[in-house]
Amino acid sequence: MVAQILFLVITLAAIALFTVNFRKIIRNIRLGKSVDRNDQPQKRLITMLRVAFGQSKMVVRPIPAFLHFFVYIGFVIINIEVLEIMIDGIFGTHRIFHGLGGLYNFLIGSFEILALTVWVSCVIFLIRRNVLKLKRFRGVEMTNWPKSDANYILITEILLMSAFLLMNAADAKLQFLGSSHYTLAGSFPVSQYLMDVLPSSENALIAIERACWWVHIIGILAFLNYLPYSKHFHILFAFPNTYFSNLEPKGEFTNMASVTNEVKAMLDPSFVPAETEAGKFGAKDATDLSWVNLMNAYTCTECGRCTSVCPANITGKLLSPRKIMMDTRDRITEIGKNIDKNGAEHQDGKALLDDYITREEIWACTSCNACVEACPVNIDPLQIITELRRYAVMEESQAPGSINAMLGNIENNQAPWKYSPADRFNWAQEG
Amino acid sequence: MAAGEEPEILFWVGCAGSYDERAQKITRDICKILHHVGMKYAVLGTEESCTGDPAKRAGNEFLFQMQAMTNIEVLNAYNIKKIVTGCPHCFNTIKNEYPGLGGTYEVIHHTQLIQDLINEGKLKAEGGESFKGKKITYHDPCYLGRGNGIYEAPRKALEVLDAQLVEMKRCKSNGLCCGAGGAQMFKEPEKGKKDINVERIDEALETNPQFIAAGCPFCMTMLSDGIKLKDKEQEVKVLDIAEITARANGL
Structure with missing residues (x-):
């Protein structure tokens, strides 16, 4: 007894x-931003059965x-x-x-x-x-x-x-x-x-x-x-x-609705934007990421398949997709502990970008999707890297000089190189 | 275009295809193929502008959407239904990221067009240079392969040559990036122990090829640079699938 x-x-x-x-x-x-991942329930169920229950991506x-x-x-x-x-x-x-x-x-x-x-x-x-x-x-x-x-x-x-x-x-x-x-x-x-x-x-x-x-x-x-x-x-x-993993083609990046509103208003002054969440562009801290990104971070079992296929990592760069996921998890856990200890409004003056993930890491990414493809549980480190880049570029205008030059070229000449738009059709006359 | 005629297909040339000397050759070969099969096609010429892909990958969503909406306005004004691109980056952007901004088209990459034409019997590999028995290895562009799951079309376009196709160790969904994606094309790499294109070229050379087939103007630059660095320009040629197709048909 x-x-x-x-x-x-x-x-x-x-x-x-x-x-x-x-x-x-x-x-x-x-604590992450909202994103709708409730569409196509049947396809989602099949993905879960195949990838998680069926371990289909492990067989590689x-x-x-x-x-x-x-x-x-x-x-x-x-x-x-x-x-x-x-x-x-x-x-x-x-x-x-x-x-x-x-x-x-x-x-x-x-x-x-x-x-x-x-x-x-x-x-x-x-x-x-x-x-x-x-x-x-x-x-x-x-x-x-x-x-x-x-x-x-x-x-x-x-x-x-x-x-x-x-x-x-x-x-x-x-x-x-x-x-x-x-x-x-x-x-x-x-x-x-x-x-x-x-x-x-x-x-x-x-x-x-x-x-x-x-x-x-x-x-x-x-x-x-x-x-x-x-x-x-x-x-x-x-x-x-x-x-809840991404069902769209891996090459497709999300179009930011908040940006669409501003661009439409710029191109057409009579445009009245729909209500959207105000806030910063991209992510500086873990709470600026979506809840799916954060769930990804808690799901990661650090197997390193992502890092072992990352072209940047293979060639000795600092970037490691596994580290991106681990840093994100450690940071959101730290934020959670701060909330428990000091209340929801507490700021510790730290952020995911710079205190955990460096600029050198995010700029080394080729967005090749090898890490996403390799993950046996459909984790997406590339989305986090992209969100951090968005913050660096759109909120801070801080990018490597050559990237800024490329962006300037697109803005002024509608091409990433410094060529005149008038010369765009010249290829037809030569050769 | 300005004549008000509606083409069967719009050929989206892309910035590299328009300005880059090496890629211009590929552009002209795609045109030769379209002409050869008698397809009614059009190009936007000076009305085309960057899809915004490098801006988007670099994190500048504003610039991307500005470019996208301007392009969509032009494409919709011409009532474009079907687009073929000479670049996997343009392909991915127009196909996947334009619909949400009001631009929905049927978009294919030029290797898919070549595959379709071969399947329809409109395009063969005759009347030109013979690739029979030649050793060719194909490098998967990330935005065609992993990005959009297109692995077979470019290989089908090569199979028709009766050549000897050899795969690199990392191919298809496991293919290694050339190092140009994600706006890397426009910047120096971060410090490391090797350049990505050299890593890739080393792997390609392990297959002992006579030709390395590419399907992307950025891959073309990276792979060609790699071959130059390895001093293999005489033995190994890097060619786009469109160029190989044009050569095989004597165009």
């Missing part, structure tokens, strides 16, 4: 804490796709087991679903095989990051915290799977010994090999089984509460992020 109450208290506390932190992130995302890199697939499937399916753990924990039952008979044995057997594949995949992932030190996991933005974050996640998953398998091994051995509380249930294709390493005393086995059971469930609840502080949030946000 004490165990049941303790279980209930821990579970409710964990869920409550997660809810508080989750709502803070939602609040932070809502077969080895990590294969390993990630096991971890993903393991995560989704082993969570069915959590349901049983919850019921057992609350009602003090043991393996409540054992009545399913053959199906139950099949399920437990499958969970075991998946647990093993998750375990092995995570070990390989750790080796790729810490021994092989793949280039993709390095870079200026991959400081101590992002590197540790990745390792914590992998180690936690390994521990969770180990506890699960060890728990089953002890359980199986207790069943074998005919221990009263341990009804014959389940099949143990993996953990049967662990039985031999366990002691044979019934009390010791019960202690191991219970300890692993608690480690497993508390581990899961702790992991849940780690998510809001971690890049691992993608396991939840991958789904809405792909659902």
Whole structure:
């Protein structure tokens, strides 16, 4: 009875804490500007099913796709087991679903095989990051915290799977010994090999089984509460992020409605502009970005596929699309903390542009969309870069000199070079 | 145009195609192809002006929309329905970004036009230079490929040559930018360890090609510069797909 109450208290506390932190992130995302992403629900649903559920963009890199697939499937399916753990924990039952008979044995057997594949995949992932030190996991933005974050996640998953398998091994051995509380249930294709390493005393086995059971469930609840502080949030946000992703051709940049009004008024003095949000052009800080940009930032799991295909980054420039996303997330999180501490009106005098992302980075972008194409969860770093450029150019008139010269040429000669408009048709006379 | 006749298609030449000496050759070859198949086409001549693409990518939305609305006014005044562009940047801008500002047209890139003409049997690869068995590698322009998902049309236009098409390691949706997009064409690159066009040319040369096929005047500049830098101008020619098509047909 004490165990049941303790279980209930821990579970409710964990869920409550997660809810508080989750709502803070939602609040932070809502600090972004509005943008309508509710059109074409059917196409959006299909995109989500294909890209997030179906992992379609992962297959470009077969080895990590294969390993990630096991971890993903393991995560989704082993969570069915959590349901049983919850019921057992609350009602003090043991393996409540054992009545399913053959199906139950099949399920437990499958969970075991998946647990093993998750375990092995995570070990390989750790080796790729810490021994092989793949280039993709390095870079200026991959400081101590992002590197540790990745390792914590992998180690936690390994521990969770180990506890699960060890728990089953002890359980199986207790069943074998005919221990009263341990009804014959389940099949143990993996953990049967662990039985031999366990002691044979019934009390010791019960202690191991219970300890692993608690480690497993508390581990899961702790992991849940780690998510809001971690890049691992993608396991939840991958789904809405792909659902609300851009469905238009990647080459298409948004036309700014606020600018359209001003341009129309300039070209036609009788034009009466429709009501639009007043405000600055482009983005200086994270709150000037759209909520989709901010959700992108929280979804990013720092895999670095974007940076590894970025032509600027490949050729040694400072720009890294992954850093753009991480900076955006860190900045909006900082703004959120400021609000919690000092109220909504608080200004800390910092901004995304210059304090996090430098001019050198935003001007190195070729807008080639390789980063957008590469992202397995449809994150769009290019939109953020564009918004920062818009601010630099339209609010500050601060661009590299040659860019200003090009803009001046378009303004004066209707071409980016210094040629006379009268000569535009000369190509027809020569050659 | 001023005669009040409505053409079948408007050829949007673009700034590079109008002023850049190298790109002018491509412009003239596109005209030769249009003439060869007997298509009634028109150009805006001095009435054309920059689509605003480089301004938009650089972040100057004002200048972009000023250019766009001026162009749309001209295009609508001539009752233009269909446009072919010689540049993926003009193509992307007019096709995707003009409709929201009141300019809706059927817009195709010249490699799509060439593909259509080949499919309709109006254009073959005969009567000119033979590319049979020649090694050609095609560089995907970002605003045609990733930007608009057009990977096949330019390749179809090359397949008809019976040439040996070799793909670079990074091609199609994984294609590497030439380094000119996003208004980079008009500025010096930020400091780094290599220029993007050199990275791309190195990759293109790995395929050991006789020709590098391009579909964008900016890519043309970047790739040609790369070839010059590598001192390979004699062995490897960078040609636009329109030029290759014109040559193959003896135009």
